[in-house]
Amino acid sequence: MTKEIWLNLPVKDVKSTTDFFNALGFAVNKNAPQSDTMVSFKIGQKDFIVNFFTMEVFKSFTSFKIAELDNATSCLISIDAESRNEVDEILDRAAEAGAIIYAKGGEKDGWMYGGGFTDLDGHKWNVLFMDFSKFKQQ
Missing domain, CATH: 3.10.180.10 (2,3-Dihydroxybiphenyl 1,2-Dioxygenase, domain 1)
Incomplete structure:
Protein backbone atom coordinates (compact mmCIF):
# COMPACT_ATOMS: atom_id res chain seq x y z
CA MET A 1 0.00 0.00 0.00
CA THR A 2 1.28 3.46 -0.86
CA LYS A 3 2.16 5.44 2.27
CA GLU A 4 3.38 8.77 0.90
CA ILE A 5 4.13 10.58 -2.30
CA TRP A 6 7.15 12.80 -2.94
CA LEU A 7 8.03 15.20 -5.69
CA ASN A 8 11.70 15.12 -6.76
CA LEU A 9 13.06 18.08 -8.71
CA PRO A 10 16.49 18.84 -10.19
CA VAL A 11 18.18 22.11 -9.23
CA LYS A 12 21.42 23.86 -10.09
CA ASP A 13 22.29 24.97 -6.55
CA VAL A 14 20.94 23.42 -3.35
CA LYS A 15 21.88 26.40 -1.15
CA SER A 16 20.07 28.90 -3.41
CA THR A 17 17.07 26.58 -3.53
CA THR A 18 17.09 26.26 0.26
CA ASP A 19 17.24 30.04 0.69
CA PHE A 20 14.47 30.55 -1.87
CA PHE A 21 11.97 28.13 -0.33
CA ASN A 22 12.84 29.24 3.20
CA ALA A 23 11.91 32.77 2.07
CA LEU A 24 8.52 31.43 0.98
CA GLY A 25 8.01 30.03 4.46
CA PHE A 26 8.31 26.35 3.58
CA ALA A 27 9.63 24.07 6.33
CA VAL A 28 12.79 22.05 5.83
CA ASN A 29 12.01 18.35 6.22
CA LYS A 30 14.07 17.40 9.28
CA ASN A 31 13.39 13.69 8.64
CA ALA A 32 15.39 13.71 5.40
CA PRO A 33 19.13 14.13 4.94
CA GLN A 34 20.30 17.63 4.05
CA SER A 35 23.56 18.04 2.15
CA ASP A 36 25.29 19.92 -0.64
CA THR A 37 23.39 17.70 -3.09
CA MET A 38 19.91 17.52 -1.53
CA VAL A 39 17.36 19.50 0.45
CA SER A 40 13.87 18.36 1.35
CA PHE A 41 10.87 20.50 2.29
CA LYS A 42 7.45 19.81 3.77
CA ILE A 43 4.78 21.94 2.14
CA GLY A 44 1.28 22.57 3.43
CA GLN A 45 -0.69 21.23 6.34
CA LYS A 46 -0.43 17.66 5.03
CA ASP A 47 3.38 17.86 4.78
CA PHE A 48 3.69 17.14 1.07
CA ILE A 49 7.36 16.31 0.53
CA VAL A 50 9.36 18.06 -2.19
CA ASN A 51 12.96 16.92 -2.57
CA PHE A 52 15.43 19.02 -4.52
CA PHE A 53 18.56 17.31 -5.86
CA THR A 54 21.53 18.66 -7.76
CA MET A 55 21.38 17.93 -11.48
CA GLU A 56 24.13 15.31 -11.13
CA VAL A 57 22.31 13.38 -8.41
CA PHE A 58 18.96 13.69 -10.18
CA LYS A 59 20.51 12.34 -13.41
CA SER A 60 21.61 9.24 -11.48
CA PHE A 61 17.92 8.39 -10.80
CA THR A 62 16.85 8.16 -14.43
CA SER A 63 18.12 7.51 -17.92
CA PHE A 64 15.86 10.26 -19.28
CA LYS A 65 17.09 13.70 -20.25
CA ILE A 66 16.29 16.48 -17.76
CA ALA A 67 13.82 18.89 -19.38
CA GLU A 68 14.94 22.38 -20.37
CA LEU A 69 12.39 24.60 -18.64
CA ASP A 70 13.33 28.06 -19.91
CA ASN A 71 10.32 28.32 -22.23
Whole structure:
Protein backbone atom coordinates (compact mmCIF):
# COMPACT_ATOMS: atom_id res chain seq x y z
CA MET A 1 0.00 0.00 0.00
CA THR A 2 1.28 3.46 -0.86
CA LYS A 3 2.16 5.44 2.27
CA GLU A 4 3.38 8.77 0.90
CA ILE A 5 4.13 10.58 -2.30
CA TRP A 6 7.15 12.80 -2.94
CA LEU A 7 8.03 15.20 -5.69
CA ASN A 8 11.70 15.12 -6.76
CA LEU A 9 13.06 18.08 -8.71
CA PRO A 10 16.49 18.84 -10.19
CA VAL A 11 18.18 22.11 -9.23
CA LYS A 12 21.42 23.86 -10.09
CA ASP A 13 22.29 24.97 -6.55
CA VAL A 14 20.94 23.42 -3.35
CA LYS A 15 21.88 26.40 -1.15
CA SER A 16 20.07 28.90 -3.41
CA THR A 17 17.07 26.58 -3.53
CA THR A 18 17.09 26.26 0.26
CA ASP A 19 17.24 30.04 0.69
CA PHE A 20 14.47 30.55 -1.87
CA PHE A 21 11.97 28.13 -0.33
CA ASN A 22 12.84 29.24 3.20
CA ALA A 23 11.91 32.77 2.07
CA LEU A 24 8.52 31.43 0.98
CA GLY A 25 8.01 30.03 4.46
CA PHE A 26 8.31 26.35 3.58
CA ALA A 27 9.63 24.07 6.33
CA VAL A 28 12.79 22.05 5.83
CA ASN A 29 12.01 18.35 6.22
CA LYS A 30 14.07 17.40 9.28
CA ASN A 31 13.39 13.69 8.64
CA ALA A 32 15.39 13.71 5.40
CA PRO A 33 19.13 14.13 4.94
CA GLN A 34 20.30 17.63 4.05
CA SER A 35 23.56 18.04 2.15
CA ASP A 36 25.29 19.92 -0.64
CA THR A 37 23.39 17.70 -3.09
CA MET A 38 19.91 17.52 -1.53
CA VAL A 39 17.36 19.50 0.45
CA SER A 40 13.87 18.36 1.35
CA PHE A 41 10.87 20.50 2.29
CA LYS A 42 7.45 19.81 3.77
CA ILE A 43 4.78 21.94 2.14
CA GLY A 44 1.28 22.57 3.43
CA GLN A 45 -0.69 21.23 6.34
CA LYS A 46 -0.43 17.66 5.03
CA ASP A 47 3.38 17.86 4.78
CA PHE A 48 3.69 17.14 1.07
CA ILE A 49 7.36 16.31 0.53
CA VAL A 50 9.36 18.06 -2.19
CA ASN A 51 12.96 16.92 -2.57
CA PHE A 52 15.43 19.02 -4.52
CA PHE A 53 18.56 17.31 -5.86
CA THR A 54 21.53 18.66 -7.76
CA MET A 55 21.38 17.93 -11.48
CA GLU A 56 24.13 15.31 -11.13
CA VAL A 57 22.31 13.38 -8.41
CA PHE A 58 18.96 13.69 -10.18
CA LYS A 59 20.51 12.34 -13.41
CA SER A 60 21.61 9.24 -11.48
CA PHE A 61 17.92 8.39 -10.80
CA THR A 62 16.85 8.16 -14.43
CA SER A 63 18.12 7.51 -17.92
CA PHE A 64 15.86 10.26 -19.28
CA LYS A 65 17.09 13.70 -20.25
CA ILE A 66 16.29 16.48 -17.76
CA ALA A 67 13.82 18.89 -19.38
CA GLU A 68 14.94 22.38 -20.37
CA LEU A 69 12.39 24.60 -18.64
CA ASP A 70 13.33 28.06 -19.91
CA ASN A 71 10.32 28.32 -22.23
CA ALA A 72 8.49 25.15 -21.27
CA THR A 73 7.03 23.29 -18.35
CA SER A 74 6.93 19.61 -17.50
CA CYS A 75 4.31 20.03 -14.78
CA LEU A 76 2.49 22.72 -12.85
CA ILE A 77 2.97 22.43 -9.10
CA SER A 78 -0.05 23.91 -7.32
CA ILE A 79 -0.18 25.32 -3.80
CA ASP A 80 -3.48 25.83 -2.00
CA ALA A 81 -3.79 29.23 -0.29
CA GLU A 82 -6.25 30.12 2.46
CA SER A 83 -7.26 33.47 0.95
CA ARG A 84 -6.82 35.80 -2.00
CA ASN A 85 -4.52 37.85 0.20
CA GLU A 86 -2.33 34.83 0.90
CA VAL A 87 -2.01 34.18 -2.85
CA ASP A 88 -0.67 37.70 -3.32
CA GLU A 89 1.61 37.41 -0.28
CA ILE A 90 3.18 34.19 -1.55
CA LEU A 91 3.68 35.70 -5.01
CA ASP A 92 5.28 38.80 -3.44
CA ARG A 93 7.64 36.67 -1.31
CA ALA A 94 8.52 34.57 -4.35
CA ALA A 95 9.35 37.69 -6.40
CA GLU A 96 11.45 39.12 -3.57
CA ALA A 97 13.35 35.81 -3.39
CA GLY A 98 14.16 35.91 -7.12
CA ALA A 99 11.22 34.17 -8.80
CA ILE A 100 9.71 35.29 -12.07
CA ILE A 101 5.99 35.95 -11.72
CA TYR A 102 4.38 34.53 -14.85
CA ALA A 103 0.81 35.28 -13.70
CA LYS A 104 -0.17 37.97 -11.21
CA GLY A 105 -3.00 37.21 -8.81
CA GLY A 106 -6.35 37.31 -10.54
CA GLU A 107 -9.84 35.86 -10.63
CA LYS A 108 -10.63 32.77 -12.70
CA ASP A 109 -14.06 31.30 -13.40
CA GLY A 110 -15.70 33.28 -10.58
CA TRP A 111 -14.56 30.91 -7.81
CA MET A 112 -10.78 30.77 -8.05
CA TYR A 113 -8.14 33.39 -7.44
CA GLY A 114 -4.57 32.58 -8.30
CA GLY A 115 -1.28 33.42 -9.86
CA GLY A 116 2.01 31.72 -10.60
CA PHE A 117 5.75 31.95 -10.41
CA THR A 118 8.79 30.28 -11.89
CA ASP A 119 11.38 29.29 -9.30
CA LEU A 120 15.15 29.71 -9.67
CA ASP A 121 15.42 26.54 -11.77
CA GLY A 122 12.45 27.10 -14.07
CA HIS A 123 9.90 24.92 -12.25
CA LYS A 124 6.41 26.43 -12.51
CA TRP A 125 4.35 26.93 -9.35
CA ASN A 126 0.69 27.88 -9.22
CA VAL A 127 -0.83 29.46 -6.08
CA LEU A 128 -4.62 29.17 -5.77
CA PHE A 129 -7.39 30.17 -3.42
CA MET A 130 -10.54 28.24 -4.29
CA ASP A 131 -13.87 29.42 -2.90
CA PHE A 132 -16.05 26.35 -3.46
CA SER A 133 -19.13 28.21 -2.18
CA LYS A 134 -19.01 30.16 -5.47
CA PHE A 135 -18.46 27.08 -7.65
CA LYS A 136 -21.43 26.56 -9.97
CA GLN A 137 -22.40 22.94 -10.52
CA GLN A 138 -23.20 22.15 -14.14
